[in-house]
Amino acid sequence: MKPVMMAVDDNPADLEVVASELAKRYAADYDLFSHTSAADALNQLVELRDAGANVFVLLAAREMNEMSGLEYFRRSRELHPHARRILLLRRTVRSATRPVLEAYSLDAVDRFVIKPTGSPDEGFHRLITEVLESLQSQQSRGTATVTIVGERWNARSYELRDLLQRGGVSFSFVDAESADGVELLRTDAPRDSSLPLVIRFDGLALANPTNEEAGRALGLRHSDERGVFDTIIIGAGPAGLSAAVYAASEGLRTIVVDQATIGGQAGTSSRIRNYFGFPFGISGAELCSRALDQAWSFGTETSVLREAVELQQRGSDFAVTFANGTELLSRTVVLAMGAAYRRLEISGLDELIGCGVFYGGGVSEAQALQGQQVTVVGAGNSAGQAAVHLAKFAERVTIVARGADLTPTMSAYLVKEIELASNIEVRAHTNVTQVRGGHHLESLILHDVRSGRTETLETTALFILIGAEPRTSWLPDSIRRDRHGFVLTGRHLSDVERIGPSESTADGPRPLPYETSVPGIFAVGDVRHGSVKRVASAVGEGGVAIHSVHQYLAGLRSGQLS
Helix, strand or coil: CCCEEEEECCCHHHHHHHHHHHHHHHCCCCEEEEECCHHHHHHHHHHHHHCCCCEEEEEEECCCCCCCHHHHHHHHHHHCCCCEEEEEECCCCHHHHHHHHHHHHCCCCCEEEECCCCCCCHHHHHHHHHHHHHHHHHCCCCCCCEEEEECCCCHHHHHHHHHHHHCCCCEEEEECCCHHHHHHHHHHCCCCCCCCEEEECCCCEEECCCHHHHHHHCCCEECCCCCEEEEEEECCCHHHHHHHHHHHHCCCCEEEECCCCCCHHHHHCCCECCCCCCCCCECHHHHHHHHHHHHHHCCCEEECCCCEEEEEEECCEEEEEECCCCEEEEEEEEECCCEEECCCCCCCCHHHECCCEEECCCCCCHHHHCCCEEEEECCCHHHHHHHHHHCCCCCEEEEECCCCCCCCCCCHHHHHHHHHCCCEEEECCEEEEEEEECCCEEEEEEEECCCCCEEEEECCEEEECCCEEECCCCCCCCCCECCCCCECCHHHCCHHHCCCCCCCECCECCCCCCECCCCCEEECHHHECCCCCCHHHHHHHHHHHHHHHHHHHHHHHHCCCC
16 A cells, blocks of 8 residues: 545645646655545545555645634544644735744644645645655655664664664664564574674675674765865764865865764754754754765765774874774864763663663654653753654653753743643653663653652653763863863963963964864864854854864964964
8 A cells, every 4th residue: 555645625726736736746656635625534534544554644725614724634633643744825925824833833734835826836846745755764665775683672773773863874673583583684694693683785794793894884984084184073963064064165175073973962853943944844864964965065074983082283283093093184173072961870771771761862763662651851952852753653751850841941842842742741840760671671760859759650761861961081181171071162261271372363363263272173062161052053163163274274374373
């Protein structure tokens, strides 16, 4: 059975145009239905649910006599909760669409689009295609680049799934104990191999590969490392990728490296809705994948799954040493390592990481939690995004927060979505004090700090998003940091903390914006003291830091910083 697309509009002429446009582009791959009656459409949705159909997209006119498009979407959501809902609007002035924008902000609709008035209407099709592409990516349709065979609740299996998801590599996961898993292990596994097994599209099979082995096999490295770079960017999150785009586009020989893959913490966000230029939101992985493509197009070299362990100054250059002993040389360095989610200090928790306990938003795990009880610990935007995304699959999501409510630490649009979600509950003034489970997480012990009471919460998965710790322990002492380990830059440095020239030069005052205590080394994004912890600010810092890099290099060429 093909995936389903359905359109509803009680204006026959308008519906005919919509149905015709859909048929021209999508009839070969989707079952298409159209109705002038919303009640008839709902009846068919019941039949499709009972038949096990996969309803991908529902389109409905905003204004209909029988019931409004929003009411139709509300009722249809109970039948097909994962279908995307697109509201069809007449071409009108923007002020008249405010109720639609409010509905969108409250997650009552997924998209809205102007009804096509002619054929072909490429604006209409662009939006439909974007929705279908998002669904296909989320549901892992199409040919997978990689098949992972392993145990569902296994830390290493989870690590590989998360790595591939954030790296934009399409994959499928097969439980080793299923019939398909047993057959794949019999036919594809090397002798005496251990799990998880990674099978590339061409049949190459790797038994429990290291991250570096998997990265090389999947072509995740694209770098020419000979000679001296103009700048090495350490960290491939939004700040690092922005710096890479601006550096390479302005003619600097640039390489960006990361100990994991692209995206950083942003790569685990299911949907970022407040980033400039994306009115319908974008996943963190997709945003960073586009940024990487943009950096590549300007000539940036990349090298992921590569951990930096030492940074030294050698004359006027810097040497970055990696865990495997290799080195890269550069005239400047941009630190963009971001920050790791702070650990929750509970006895027995670490033994369950990947086995029901996860740090981050759980994008790669959400579908496996269909109908389950899920818990999110945290009260920031990352926690809110994770809860909203998981609620699309889980039967119930519980947010555990230490504060009285979410409003001081979470964006208003996320707070509204959480309040309106019938399957999300917020437990305020509450801490997780114990985890229980053997091979897999089974329950949590919650403590209400106001009443002093404790209770047991049955849960299949726990997602922890409780702040961040900078990845700076490997840096030399000459790079000054605050008491939490965040790197001091620019105006946060006093003259006595700075090593090297601090006076004004022809190229501007020292230290330069985003420059650290070591001239020629810069820091941007979440790793930096005083950062805003937003994707937009990280992207902006990356671009501004490259302007400072240019100023520093100009000083080198003029001999002022020799």
